[in-house]
Amino acid sequence: MTSEKVIGRLSLYRRLLKSQQALGQSHIYSHDLASLAGNTAAQVRRDLMGIGFSGSPARGYDIGSLIEAICRFLDPPVPQPIVLVGLGNLGRALLAYFPRRRPHLTIVGAFDVDPAKVGRVVMGCRCYAWEDMERIVSETGVEVAVLAVPASEAPAAAIRLVRAGVRGLLNFAPAPLPVPEHVHVENIDLTMSLEKVAFFARRGSAAVAG
Amino acid sequence: MTSEKVIGRLSLYRRLLKSQQALGQSHIYSHDLASLAGNTAAQVRRDLMGIGFSGSPARGYDIGSLIEAICRFLDPPVPQPIVLVGLGNLGRALLAYFPRRRPHLTIVGAFDVDPAKVGRVVMGCRCYAWEDMERIVSETGVEVAVLAVPASEAPAAAIRLVRAGVRGLLNFAPAPLPVPEHVHVENIDLTMSLEKVAFFARRGSAAVAG
DNA sequence: GGGGTATTGTGAATAAAGTCACAGCGTTAT
DNA sequence: ATAACGCTGTGACTTTATTCACAATACCCC
Numbered sequence: 001m002t003s004e005k006v007i008g009r010l011s012l013y014r015r016l017l018k019s020q021q022a023l024g025q026s027h028i029y030s031h032d033l034a035s036l037a038g039n040t041a042a043q044v045r046r047d048l049m050g051i052g053f054s055g056s057p058a059r060g061y062d063i064g065s066l067i068e069a070i071c072r073f074l075d076p077p078v079p080q081p082i083v084l085v086g087l088g089n090l091g092r093a094l095l096a097y098f099p100r101r102r103p104h105l106t107i108v109g110a111f112d113v114d115p116a117k118v119g120r121v122v123m124g125c126r127c128y129a130w131e132d133m134e135r136i137v138s139e140t141g142v143e144v145a146v147l148a149v150p151a152s153e154a155p156a157a158a159i160r161l162v163r164a165g166v167r168g169l170l171n172f173a174p175a176p177l178p179v180p181e182h183v184h185v186e187n188i189d190l191t192m193s194l195e196k197v198a199f200f201a202r203r204g205s206a207a208v209a210g
Numbered sequence: 211m212t213s214e215k216v217i218g219r220l221s222l223y224r225r226l227l228k229s230q231q232a233l234g235q236s237h238i239y240s241h242d243l244a245s246l247a248g249n250t251a252a253q254v255r256r257d258l259m260g261i262g263f264s265g266s267p268a269r270g271y272d273i274g275s276l277i278e279a280i281c282r283f284l285d286p287p288v289p290q291p292i293v294l295v296g297l298g299n300l301g302r303a304l305l306a307y308f309p310r311r312r313p314h315l316t317i318v319g320a321f322d323v324d325p326a327k328v329g330r331v332v333m334g335c336r337c338y339a340w341e342d343m344e345r346i347v348s349e350t351g352v353e354v355a356v357l358a359v360p361a362s363e364a365p366a367a368a369i370r371l372v373r374a375g376v377r378g379l380l381n382f383a384p385a386p387l388p389v390p391e392h393v394h395v396e397n398i399d400l401t402m403s404l405e406k407v408a409f410f411a412r413r414g415s416a417a418v419a420g
Numbered sequence: 421g422g423g424g425t426a427t428t429g430t431g432a433a434t435a436a437a438g439t440c441a442c443a444g445c446g447t448t449a450t
Numbered sequence: 451a452t453a454a455c456g457c458t459g460t461g462a463c464t465t466t467a468t469t470c471a472c473a474a475t476a477c478c479c480c
Contacts, residue, residue, distance in 0.1 A: 004406070005467075011405040015384060029427070038386055041427095042469055049429065057427040058477040080408050093303035097400055105408055144411045146404070168411025170404055174225060176248055184410035186403050190307055193396050194356070194380055195221040196214070198290050198315050200394035201354045201378025215437075239457070251458095252439055259459065267457040268447045 002050055007074070009047055012037055014070045021063050029060035075104040081142045085157055086149035087112040087127055090172055094148060095123035108140065113153070133157075137164035144168040151175040212260055217284070219257055222247055224280045231273050239270035285314040291352045295367055296359035297322040297337055300382055304358060305333035318350065323363070343367075347374035354378040361385040368395075 016036045020028060030041040030048075037044065048054075048061070053069045055061035084091055087110050098107060110127045112118065117127045128136055137145070145161045147154055147169055154173035161169065168184045171177055174192070177185050226246045230238060240251040240258075247254065258264075258271070263279045265271035294301055297320050308317060320337045322328065327337045338346055347355070355371045357364055357379055364383035371379065378394045381387055384402075387395050 003466075004410075007406050007409050008399075008402050011402040012399065015401065016386075031427085036386055040469070042471095043467090045427095045429065046468080055428060056477085057429090057475050058425095060427070074405060074409055076408065076412060080411075082404075082408070089303040089306040093299040094400070096299040098404070105404060144404075144408050166411075168407040170407045176226075176246055184407060184413075186407045186410075188398060188400075188403060189218075189222065190304070190398075191225070192218050192221045193398060194292075194308070194315060194354075195284060196217050197378040197380045197394060197396045198286065198292070198354050199217050199284055200214075200396075201290075201376075202286060203394075213436080241457085250439070252441095253437090255458065256438080256460085265458060266447090267445055267459090270457070 006047055006050055009037065009039070009043075010051065010070050010074055013044070013047070014067055014074070017063050017067050017070075021067065026063055027059040027061060028063055028066075030055070033061070079104050079106060080144060081106055081108040081140055082144045082146065083108060083133075083137060083142050084110040084125065084146045084148065085133070085161065086110075086147065086153075087114070087117050087122060088148065088150075091146075091148040092122060094146060095125050105144075107146075108142065109136065113149075134160055134164040137161060137166060142166065145170070147171045147173055147177075149173060216257055216260055219247065219249070219253075220261065220280050220284055223254070223257070224277055224284070227273050227277050227280075231277065236273055237269040237271060238273055238276075240265070243271070289314050289316060290354060291316055291318040291350055292354045292356065293318060293343075293347060293352050294320040294335065294356045294358065295343070295371065296320075296357065296363075297324070297327050297332060298358065298360075301356075301358040302332060304356060305335050315354075317356075318352065319346065344370055344374040347371060347376060352376065355380070357381045357383055357387075359383060 013033060016033065017028070020036075030044040034041045034044045048066070051069060051073045053061070053066060055066075082105055084094060084107055091110065091112070095107065095110070107125055110122065110125050111130055111133045112127055113130045115129075118129045120127050142164075143166055145166045145168070147157060149157055151173040152175075154171065154175045155178055158169060158171070158177040158179055162179050162183055167182065169177060169179065169186070171185055171187050172190070174189050179185060223243060226243065227238070230246075240254040244251045244254045258276070261279060261283045263271070263276060292315055294304060294317055301320065301322070305317065305320070317335055320332065320335050321340055321343045322337055323340045325339075328339045330337050352374075353376055355376045355378070357367060359367055361383040362385075364381065364385045365388055368379060368381070368387040368389055372389050372393055377392065379387060379389065379396070381395055381397050382400070384399055389395060
């Protein structure tokens, strides 16, 4: 009932709600949230039903308490540290992209094979030695890693991370990761996405995908 | 029958097949391709059925002709030019990531609001003036754009691109794009993906998503 | 206060995606 | 030759995801 897709949409709803809140709105209808999120009112209502949140027929949903409810549901009870593996162009862009200190998800360090990068602080994030990865990850209890290394390095890095206790990987390398059942892998395959867009741009198709 | 997801998997199959080919293999079984792709043999067979490709019961699929068949299906008949909009950290990383000259999809230029970047060549790609976007895009017949601008700029940029003839957008900005029906938008929402991974890392769930 | 209105919450229906399972067949071994 | 094997191609089925549609509800206006 709380599948992969629902989690993604809840995260999206939260961000949209925050931006509406910043605009001064206090309530929102399923219909309006749906049009911001690019889906249907029925889906919004069902998703919110899934986390047990109720609105009022007259005012819709209270934005403040809805954000709070989504946070309670999505966020870890205690802040969750994350590491970035690979400080190439993409790794640096990701550091710049993610706010230095998200409330509950913080990138606490980076690793790179290049010894020249070790010890340096890039975008406010310190780079540690490649060999120390297992030790640091397991000592600090990191359970989520972002993999931004070349495809050839990705499988080996994933194995090392999993051995050190990682249970979730955000993988930008176009390579299958040989991880055990209990590890969640989210692949972001840029080439695939670009090819999909190019394909559908030629067809007259309308779609919005996460 | 040839849905969004199938297209994504075909693109993935092609890459996996190419790498197997580079390793010297000439044939592959649905079972083996599935394990590379992280799905099931039945799904591989059904996907290939969708593009009308047949293998042999004894040898499986001929890798060379399968790649060719996927190319015929996925690739544009004539090379397709692409523009990158936004030359910040992420834009530069994307230029570095995509091979300078993919066979059928080539990034032919970039745009940025920053006048200091205009005229420069970054990662082998020339940056043009922000104001010239409509003109250049429509004159060169570009139909696909990669949006790597801040969320606040994305909707306006999307509108301008669509007006200039763009029919497909790869959008990295966490903002809904107000585009007409016929324009295909593929959203890559990094924050959402990271939150999903963090969420499932705490559960004991196994999944692979594109 | 009472009727009208617009919205929520949700069971039921529909659609989409993925899996099963088996007939058919080329290959190989005997 | 012929039998046995293991794969593909595919109809039927299962599961998952989404939409429909409507009763229940809170509010507003008169």
